[in-house]
Amino acid sequence: MKPTKTYILDDQIGHILRKVSQRHTSIFTSEMPLDLTPTRFAAMAKLLEQGPLSQNELGRLTAMDIATIKGVVDRLRVRKLVESKKDPKDARRQLIKLTGKGEDVIQAAIPDALEVTKQTVDALTKAETKQLLKLLSKLL
Amino acid sequence: MKPTKTYILDDQIGHILRKVSQRHTSIFTSEMPLDLTPTRFAAMAKLLEQGPLSQNELGRLTAMDIATIKGVVDRLRVRKLVESKKDPKDARRQLIKLTGKGEDVIQAAIPDALEVTKQTVDALTKAETKQLLKLLSKLL
DNA sequence: TATATATGATTAGTATACAAACGACTAGAT
């Protein structure tokens, strides 16, 4: 008789990753006083870091699919946090850049985001956090 | 003059978690030959583990919001992988259970899911994997 | 130059994910 393989969902790395990500999102939502989601924040933080980028570039740098980044940029544009204009060098591209308001918002949000990171790894020592980041990075 | 805090997106635990989760989902999608998403698989695996459960219970055990688990169960029901009936003990509840087909499908999928887990942590030694799971579990 | 290939962006469709508001029902306290 063929033995049934045991499969305990809660022991699987994928399920654990999902739950840890959920907790992070939850911390982000409760700690971020501005109307910013994790992805909207990520897009703006990357624009602050890198300056104007094409939409696809921004997506690649924030690990968002081209369809996903489009929605994120659209919602940021509605809120006047970013604006886009044609790239004079390449007619296919839309250059996305922070507005003045967008820059103010992201600057104001960064301390809160650092606090989110801090709270997320609250249960770990500094050494454990470093080790965790090292191990996770190996999985990319 | 107030110094601008540096914020490097790629160093933040939340962003790294998101990317690792994306990679896991991608492995799942390519390795799973059946028409199963990670959440559909998780719901069925938990039903196999625990037997019939109410919809809300199933959601809690799989870390899905009540609105999310509803959609997942609906889609599983359309595919005749689960069925629901009134709980005779509590008129509010719908008891969700695997169908015969559902049981066959989840049993067949388990080896593939174990392979997904294996590939996800491929870059780590056994000891590193154990350490990673331990650290992640502390964050829950 | 002509063409093949690659890249940028949009759209449609499916599937999570969560908040908020609602109605139905249970169980515990009084």
Added chain:
DNA sequence: ATCTAGTCGTTTGTATACTAATCATATATA
């Protein structure tokens, strides 16, 4: 017995996330 607090489930709305199809534009190369 009734009131109340909590639970179960649905629905609506917003926001990711990815696939596939499509179209426009660039670039490389034959």
